[in-house]
Amino acid sequence: EVQLVQSGGGLVQPGGSLRLSCSASGFTFSSYAMHWVRQAPGRGLEYISVISSNGGTTYYADLLKGRFTISRDNSKNTLYLEMSSLRPEDTAVYYCVKGGNTAMVNLPFDYWGQGTLVTVSS
């Protein structure tokens, strides 16, 4: 059974940094791209980033480029999202999502983590 278990959310001050983690099981993690998607409270879904199976290819939504960094450790079956210079508008539930066997392949999002809440506030 595919499982994506997230951790690392919490309260952070504006301008601060935070790292989210997503621990994967039930599939060969190192063979699949992974994505991050977020959802502000009471709002819709916003795409953040994708990383290829070996970490060599990444893509970011333009609005977030430069502040967010996606990475992975295939030896630990774990995906990361490093967030810096955080703003109140980054407050959201962040989801990790299992991708396809290549980063840019056209596939829907079939497995999602449970989500982790990041609150940016002083």
Added chain:
Amino acid sequence: TVMTQSPATLSVSPGERASLSCRASQSVSSNLAWYQQKPGQAPRLLIYGASTRATGIPARFSGSGSGTEFTLTISSLQSEDFAVYYCQQYNNWPRTFGQGTKMEI
């Protein structure tokens, strides 16, 4: 690619049929998915390829369309279907979602 869903809220009774619309600002071919989200839960994939039901999704859910116009139809609403529904295109980058349609009783 901007995805526009309508209506924002749909009020229906159990047993009724519901149709939700999704329009893309440019062609996404058939690379269109529908998701259902309930409060406090992650989205669940319902339909992909515009019309293919995901594993375990009941036959009362159906999707249609291609290019820029898509529809999700629920033939006979059950109590567990009251949720928010999102469309998503996975043809162009960045992947984008509609703003959602809230299905309420």
